[in-house]
Amino acid sequence: MVPELGDLFESGVSILVGTRDAALVPEAMRGCGAVVHADRQHVTVFVPTIVAERTLANIRDNGQVAVCFSRQIDHRTMQIKGRVREVREAAAEERDVVMRYHGALTDGLAMIGMQRSTLKPWNAWPATAVEVEVEKIFSQTPGPNAGEPWTGGRT
Amino acid sequence: MSKPLSITDLPARCFQGVAPTVIATCGADGIPNVTYTSQMYLLDDGRVALSCQFFNKTKQNVLATKLACLQVYDPVTFEAYRVVLRYHHDETEGPFFESMSRRIDAIATHTGMAGVFKLRSADVFDVVSVEKTENFMHTIEDTSSPLEPTQLKWKGELYALQYVSKAMRLPRDVGSLYTATLEALEHAVGFEHSMILLPDESGKRLYAIAARGYGESGIGAEVGFGEGLIGTVARERCSLRVSGVGAELRYGRAIRTSVQRSTGGRDLRPEIPLPGLVDAQSQLAIPLVADDELVGVLALESPRPAAFEPWHEAFLEIIANQIATAIDAFARREKDDDEDDDEPVAAAQSPSQAPVECTRTLKLRFFKSDDCVFNDDEYLVRNLPGRILWKLLGEHVASGRTEFTNRELRLDGSLGLPALRDNLESRLVLLRKRLEQKCPEIRLVPVARGRFRLELECPLDLAESP
Numbered sequence: 001m002v003p004e005l006g007d008l009f010e011s012g013v014s015i016l017v018g019t020r021d022a023a024l025v026p027e028a029m030r031g032c033g034a035v036v037h038a039d040r041q042h043v044t045v046f047v048p049t050i051v052a053e054r055t056l057a058n059i060r061d062n063g064q065v066a067v068c069f070s071r072q073i074d075h076r077t078m079q080i081k082g083r084v085r086e087v088r089e090a091a092a093e094e095r096d097v098v099m100r101y102h103g104a105l106t107d108g109l110a111m112i113g114m115q116r117s118t119l120k121p122w123n124a125w126p127a128t129a130v131e132v133e134v135e136k137i138f139s140q141t142p143g144p145n146a147g148e149p150w151t152g153g154r155t
Numbered sequence: 156m157s158k159p160l161s162i163t164d165l166p167a168r169c170f171q172g173v174a175p176t177v178i179a180t181c182g183a184d185g186i187p188n189v190t191y192t193s194q195m196y197l198l199d200d201g202r203v204a205l206s207c208q209f210f211n212k213t214k215q216n217v218l219a220t221k222l223a224c225l226q227v228y229d230p231v232t233f234e235a236y237r238v239v240l241r242y243h244h245d246e247t248e249g250p251f252f253e254s255m256s257r258r259i260d261a262i263a264t265h266t267g268m269a270g271v272f273k274l275r276s277a278d279v280f281d282v283v284s285v286e287k288t289e290n291f292m293h294t295i296e297d298t299s300s301p302l303e304p305t306q307l308k309w310k311g312e313l314y315a316l317q318y319v320s321k322a323m324r325l326p327r328d329v330g331s332l333y334t335a336t337l338e339a340l341e342h343a344v345g346f347e348h349s350m351i352l353l354p355d356e357s358g359k360r361l362y363a364i365a366a367r368g369y370g371e372s373g374i375g376a377e378v379g380f381g382e383g384l385i386g387t388v389a390r391e392r393c394s395l396r397v398s399g400v401g402a403e404l405r406y407g408r409a410i411r412t413s414v415q416r417s418t419g420g421r422d423l424r425p426e427i428p429l430p431g432l433v434d435a436q437s438q439l440a441i442p443l444v445a446d447d448e449l450v451g452v453l454a455l456e457s458p459r460p461a462a463f464e465p466w467h468e469a470f471l472e473i474i475a476n477q478i479a480t481a482i483d484a485f486a487r488r489e490k491d492d493d494e495d496d497d498e499p500v501a502a503a504q505s506p507s508q509a510p511v512e513c514t515r516t517l518k519l520r521f522f523k524s525d526d527c528v529f530n531d532d533e534y535l536v537r538n539l540p541g542r543i544l545w546k547l548l549g550e551h552v553a554s555g556r557t558e559f560t561n562r563e564l565r566l567d568g569s570l571g572l573p574a575l576r577d578n579l580e581s582r583l584v585l586l587r588k589r590l591e592q593k594c595p596e597i598r599l600v601p602v603a604r605g606r607f608r609l610e611l612e613c614p615l616d617l618a619e620s621p
Binding site: 029051064065066074075081119121122 | 177178179180181183185186187188189190191193208209211212220222223224225226230231232233235237239288289290291292293409412
């Protein structure tokens with residue numbers, strides 16, 4: 001994963017988390033922050049604990065996860081797919097990551113006309129940290145090539 | 156814990172594209188996929204339709220496993236709802252498909268991608284379950300926000316209808332009809348930005364004959380049939396409402412950028428600048444149809460997302476029918492007036508005297524190639540109103556005439572008025588308004604039905620260019 005992607009993932013983009021249960025029933029939720037590991041093969045995605053019950057149950061069941069990162073202003077979108085290696089309660093020192101993300105997401109959504117005050121009461125913390133081993137990366141910016149595997153060029 | 160709901164319990168604004176909906180699906184191989192949906196329509200209390208523009212992973216997954224999970228957001232409160240869907244079928248024709256397709260076409264034409272970015276299918280899903288996601292947001296006392304739909308000044312829909320209808324009944328001429336209608340829409344319903352556009356003589360473009368809430372930039376603005384929301388409404392003769400214009404355009408532009416990268420932009424036309432607010436977030440356009448002919452378009456905008464609700468559309472369709480009928484009645488009356496107008500055209504009169512204080516000469520130039528009239532170096536008017544102005548000024552310079560009739564304009568083959576529904580009075584209204592804005596030294600003053608007087612404050616210097 002190139003540094004440019006890491007910057008995108010750790011910015012205020014919308015983070016969408018997709019999982020599924022044993023019966024292949026999918027689940028969608030919003031993430032509340034991400035940290036790309038130094039090895040660039042792993043990403044920790046944070047999810048608000050209070051609304052993550054189904055997502056976490058799905059992860060414990062099969063470990064499959066898709067995470068979509070979408071920049072609000074121009075729809076630049078990437079999706080990673082992989083397996084969850086660890087699920088844990090986010091540590092106190094990671095609260096800053098989540099709070100920074102909450103602020104950056106608010107900035108991103110304010111740029112496209114949403115009210116800052118609307119997003120203020122989002123229950124992003126306490127969060128659960130989900131460590132994902134990235135197996136595949138897809139470019140998902142809307143268009144005829146959406147869904148193509150990312151080959152390392154411009155997304 | 157979350158409580159079960161019906162899909163119709165969700166606020167209507169959740170389905171207006173202001174806050175995009177998240178969709179998760181899963182392939183037969185068990186690999187999940189998550190992204191945003193482009194458009195979602197509520198069909199009834201048990202079904203929704205999602206737009207499919209590209210045969211992407213989401214579509215492949217729902218065909219394989221039939222299930223999708225949505226996270227739907229209320230754009231006003233950001234509360235979230237979980238909706239589980241089961242794929243039923245897709246449609247490539249019929250009312251849902253056409254309705255979705257027209258909205259996408261309106262955005263595609265605006266972003267220069269007509270034919271490139273189009274609806275492949277409308278995918279119909281049964282709603283399996285709906286829940287509010289409890290504790291998604293902190294509970295706060297006041298969730299009101301400027302995103303709330305237009306706060307109406309109405310005293311009930313029927314009163315508003317009565318008020319607008321009455322305002323439309325009073326005008327004595329077509330110009331006053333347009334002005335009174337837009338004034339009444341603001342006064343009774345709170346629509347601050349509105350336009351009435353009419354087809355020009357080519358039948359391929361529309362021009363704004365009346366505008367409210369646009370300063371001087373509204374009147375005379377043009378848009379081609381099939382371009383953007385207004386042009387699409389004119390071409391398809393159906394109403395269109397877009398609640399998150401900014402979001403739709405960003406989506407369209409993202410696709411445009413993607414197409415440019417993969418094809419070098421060979422299939423793309425330039426993005427079209429359209430009349431209206433630069434920061435419009437909600438648009439609503441209604442066709443004006445009389446006698447099975449398109450006589451114009453009523454267009455409204457708001458800088459607020461989700462400003463127009465379904466009832467506004469229904470309300471305005473009733474108003475639009477009245478406007479169309481009134482326009483048609485004025486057009487017929489104009490023709491009848493011509494038939495009755497047996498008075499001779501005013502003979503040569505002394506040229507109107509320029510006031511003493513006028514020390515300059517109006518330098519007007521007519522460009523024959525596109526029928527444009529310029530005042531010094533400033534564009535004044537073009538096409539039929541341009542030809543009419545040039546005829547009047549030419550006659551005045553040649554013979555000193557100041558009085559003219561609609562009938563003689565109709566009989567002048569060089570002007571190229573359409574044989575049917577020529578909208579001459581509306582063309583004169585546009586010409587008068589353009590002169591008021593850009594060249595107040597020239598006035599066309601109505602003196603009787605079908606007659607008007609040319610008044611000049613300065614001497615003229617007329618020139619022509621190829």
